Amino acid sequence: MDRLLDLFSIVAIVAGGFFFMAGSVGLLRFPDAYTRLHALTKADNLGLALVVIGLLPQMDSVLAALKLVLVWLLVLLSSAAVSQLIARAARRRERTP
Amino acid sequence: MTGNIVSLAIVLLLLALAVWAVVARNAFLAIAGFVAYGLLLSLVWVRLHGVDVALTEAAIGGGLTGAMLIGAVSRLRGTEAAARAERSGAGVHVLALLLSLGVAATLALCVLVLPDPAPTLAPQVAQNLAVTGVGNPITGVLLAFRALDTLLEAIVLVIALIGVWSLAPERFWGGRPGLRHQADPDGILAYFARLLPPLGIVFAVYIFWAGADHPGGKFQSATILAAMWTLVLMAGLADTPRIDHRALRFGIVVGPLVFIAIGVLGLFSAGALLAYPPQWAKPMIVVVEVALLPTLTLVLGLLLAGAPARRGGGA
Numbered sequence: 001m002d003r004l005l006d007l008f009s010i011v012a013i014v015a016g017g018f019f020f021m022a023g024s025v026g027l028l029r030f031p032d033a034y035t036r037l038h039a040l041t042k043a044d045n046l047g048l049a050l051v052v053i054g055l056l057p058q059m060d061s062v063l064a065a066l067k068l069v070l071v072w073l074l075v076l077l078s079s080a081a082v083s084q085l086i087a088r089a090a091r092r093r094e095r096t097p
Numbered sequence: 098m099t100g101n102i103v104s105l106a107i108v109l110l111l112l113a114l115a116v117w118a119v120v121a122r123n124a125f126l127a128i129a130g131f132v133a134y135g136l137l138l139s140l141v142w143v144r145l146h147g148v149d150v151a152l153t154e155a156a157i158g159g160g161l162t163g164a165m166l167i168g169a170v171s172r173l174r175g176t177e178a179a180a181r182a183e184r185s186g187a188g189v190h191v192l193a194l195l196l197s198l199g200v201a202a203t204l205a206l207c208v209l210v211l212p213d214p215a216p217t218l219a220p221q222v223a224q225n226l227a228v229t230g231v232g233n234p235i236t237g238v239l240l241a242f243r244a245l246d247t248l249l250e251a252i253v254l255v256i257a258l259i260g261v262w263s264l265a266p267e268r269f270w271g272g273r274p275g276l277r278h279q280a281d282p283d284g285i286l287a288y289f290a291r292l293l294p295p296l297g298i299v300f301a302v303y304i305f306w307a308g309a310d311h312p313g314g315k316f317q318s319a320t321i322l323a324a325m326w327t328l329v330l331m332a333g334l335a336d337t338p339r340i341d342h343r344a345l346r347f348g349i350v351v352g353p354l355v356f357i358a359i360g361v362l363g364l365f366s367a368g369a370l371l372a373y374p375p376q377w378a379k380p381m382i383v384v385v386e387v388a389l390l391p392t393l394t395l396v397l398g399l400l401l402a403g404a405p406a407r408r409g410g411g412a
Contacts, residue, residue: 074296077289077292077293078289078293080285081285081286081288081289084285085285085286088284088285
């Protein structure tokens with residue numbers, strides 16, 4: 001059982017790392033602010049979610065696991081809000097060159 | 098082994114970011130590098146098991162200082178083109194290079210001649226920590242063994258705020274700091290500024306209370322509270338207070354005043370300035386921390402808001 005959980009952790013964290021890498025590549029390669037944001041939010045949301053899910057079975061207590069989930073939710077909230085703000089600022093700059 | 102590789106990677110990244118922050122020609126890019134540098138530096142502190150320092154570095158070094166610098170850059174934008182056009186001569190470059198090399202060499206030499214093992218007071222702190230009633234040695238040092246340093250730090254912050262305020266033009270003295278932020282009341286920022294502060298306040302209180310026995314404390318907590326306040330200000334949900342408001346001024350000085358009062362009390366009850374009688378140590382430390390919390394929160398928030406810039410009606 002423990003082996004299986006460890007395997008699950010490894011798969012999930014590696015998948016999360018892949019999303020972070022893909023997000024970073026997108027940030028560097030995509031042409032404008034909107035597509036870059038698109039790449040970045042994938043890394044924040046999916047990548048971090050997979051890392052957190054992967055770490056959950058490794059936690060000693062339910063409380064520590066809940067804290068991890070809370071961290072993910074907070075990052076989700078702030079990255080969603082900030083990317084909207086950045087996109088809006090980019091759009092405003094487009095309209096008034 | 099892997100730990101060493103991670104440490105080495107962090108150090109190399111840290112150096113690269115430091116160089117970037119210095120050589121970047123665009124001030125905004127330099128600050129982006131500086132903020133990333135601060136966050137990475139807090140990771141270094143975590144690896145050195147200095148979690149208290151890591152929290153402070155992330156909050157103050159990366160967050161608050163970064164926000165202040167961005168504010169400064171947006172004010173300097175008009176002059177940046179002129180500053181960039183300015184070219185200093187080769188002589189100045191050589192002098193700057195020699196000076197930097199000299200400082201770097203001196204620092205490196207100082208690190209190399211440090212005695213090994215380094216002189217430390219840590220065993221004494223660990224031995225006497227029980228007297229203070231707090232479990233976190235950092236809090237014990239800050240508020241009991243080196244209380245004078247902490248007191249002076251709080252006073253320096255208040256003086257810094259007075260310094261910022263004194264930059265206000267005569268006609269705005271007593272007015273409200275900064276510009277009134279206008280944001281879409283139904284927009285994402287307003288939503289964010291309504292949703293996050295309740296969570297942030299709970300978290301700040303937790304960090305504050307946990308600081309007695311775990312990493313955390315009033316400084317980290319005050320930074321979170323100030324950040325929440327700033328978020329509400331930036332979303333336009335509230336306005337900065339007038340700086341001649343009595344309650345505001347009381348909140349700013351209450352921390353140092355209570356600290357000094359308890360310190361003087363120590364003269365009579367424990368025989369030395371800022372000393373606590375053993376059985377009262379913990380409650381007195383808590384009183385000082387509680388009193389410092391509004392001071393630090395208000396000062397950090399108002400330092401970010403800047404000098405009074407408009408009259409502002411009402412109280």
